[in-house]
Amino acid sequence: MEVCCRGCMPCCSRLWNWIWPEFHYPNMTRPAEIPTISGDIRAPSPKKKPTQLYAALFDFExxxxxxxxxxxxxxxxxxxKRGEYVLAKKLTGSMESGLVPATYVAILQDEFANHKWYYGNINRLKAEKLLLASQNKDGSFLVRISESHSDEYTISARNDGKVFHFRIQRSSIGAYFVSDKISFATLxxxxxxxxxxxxxxxxxxxxxxAQQRR
Known part of the structure; x- marks a missing residue:
């Protein structure tokens, strides 16, 4: 009926709009901001990526x-970085932070890829298959890239004929840890x-x- 009335008597559009008000669908686009309890709007904070690991080249007092x-x-x-200095934080010991000359530090790359226990980007099922192979026994283990977090790792270890998996996380300052009670500068x-x-x-x-990578 609505279509017929609007088509035959368009001059009565105000009446038809009163009888059949137009429905506007709400904007379903997800907002970029998140409203807080206080009523103000704040953008969601992105996940912080671990900072690059450095090593001291010389002693500095x-x-x-x-x-x-x-x-x-x-x-x-x-x-x-602050001019000729960098603001650095120790990853071991006192965990203090302060300024040191930029020429006294250098980027440190983990060399775990050279270790026999590092298997890179293999999934959980592949790790279990390798560790349960006849060439291995209880106490065998490997380290692989985490399936859910590409900047983290997983220890897969065989014990009592089963395979256990332990997530290695990264802190905001780049340290590695399984338990938050102790962390390490390198893997x-x-x-x-x-x-x-x-x-x-x-x-x-x-x-x-011991199983060869394939």
Missing amino acids: ARSEEELTIKEGDKLSVIE GELIRYYQNNSRSLGVPLDEPC
Whole structure:
């Protein structure tokens, strides 16, 4: 009826609109902002990516409260650059932060790809198949890239004829950890710790997975 009336007597459009008000669908586009309880609007904060890992090239003795004393080999997270200096945070020990000369630090790349226990981008099922193969025994393990977080890793370890998986997370300053009670500057340091402290993980990490990668 509505279509017929509107078509035959368009001059009565105000009457038809009163009888059959037009319906406007709400905008279903998801807003870029999230309303808070207080009523103001705030954009959702993006997930922070771990910062790049650095190492101290030389010893440096702090000369003021703003500077940071470092020793050669210290693992650091560089927060920001400030002219000829960088604001750095120690990843071990005191976890202090402060300014150090930019020429005293350099980017440190993990060399875990050279380790026999590193299997890269394989999934959970593949890891279990490899570890349960006849060439391996309890205590065999491997490290793989996390399926859900590409910047994190997973330890897959065999014990009592089963395979257990432990997520290795990254902190906001780039440190590696399984338990938030202890963290490590590099992935290699984390693996060495749990190889020597199997009770902390609950399963032994005796030997890298012996099955060849395919």
